[in-house]
Amino acid sequence: MSMKRKILIILPVILILILIAVVYKHNMDYSKEILRAEVATDNNTHNSFIQIYSSGKTKKGASFSDSQSAQAVSVDPNVFRDETDSENKTTRISVKKKLLHQNKKLVADSTFVKIVNEVVNESHHLIGVLNLFKLDNDYYAFVKYNAGLSDDGTLYKYDRKLVKVCTIDSGKIIRLQKIGE
Numbered sequence: 001m002s003m004k005r006k007i008l009i010i011l012p013v014i015l016i017l018i019l020i021a022v023v024y025k026h027n028m029d030y031s032k033e034i035l036r037a038e039v040a041t042d043n044n045t046h047n048s049f050i051q052i053y054s055s056g057k058t059k060k061g062a063s064f065s066d067s068q069s070a071q072a073v074s075v076d077p078n079v080f081r082d083e084t085d086s087e088n089k090t091t092r093i094s095v096k097k098k099l100l101h102q103n104k105k106l107v108a109d110s111t112f113v114k115i116v117n118e119v120v121n122e123s124h125h126l127i128g129v130l131n132l133f134k135l136d137n138d139y140y141a142f143v144k145y146n147a148g149l150s151d152d153g154t155l156y157k158y159d160r161k162l163v164k165v166c167t168i169d170s171g172k173i174i175r176l177q178k179i180g181e
Helices: 003-029 110-122
Strands: 033-040 047-053 058-060 069-071 073-075 080-085 090-095 127-135 138-145 153-158 162-168 172-178
Touching: 033 162, 047 162, 069 127, 090 110, 110 127, 110 138, 110 153, 110 162, 127 172, 138 172, 153 172
Parallel strands: none
Antiparallel strands: 033 047, 033 172, 047 058, 069 172, 073 127, 080 090, 127 138, 138 153, 153 162
């Protein structure tokens, strides 16, 4: 094989690798930290901290102070009921309203109730953990389903609808802190 032919083969490969590196670097540069979270193990024996980026990525972070952070308003998983339609083989989740309204912290903020209803409408599995947060005028919901072998949970931002922020592999978010605008 001639040298010219080798160059014609190698050059496009190098250009593609450079393009991939530039795109990756661009995405990393424009992904900024938006939140910090305290994550507890499911049995509450250990807490860790993560940084959450606008790209949806997370990485281990340092502890942070209570100022400017919000503790979770936890929704008792017993307020959720699953109803299975054996004919269509589908599961529908509903809320036991009477039990839900016993949580005074929750019903004191009508947006929290809207979030619970939105999470229920979007759910196809029984909810194991639902933690709600209010940071300034922004609302967040951490949802972990009681289904299958997966131990991951998802953090959503609520602004009339749920928008996924990130997914964490294990544990549950118990405290959030917003990073400057």
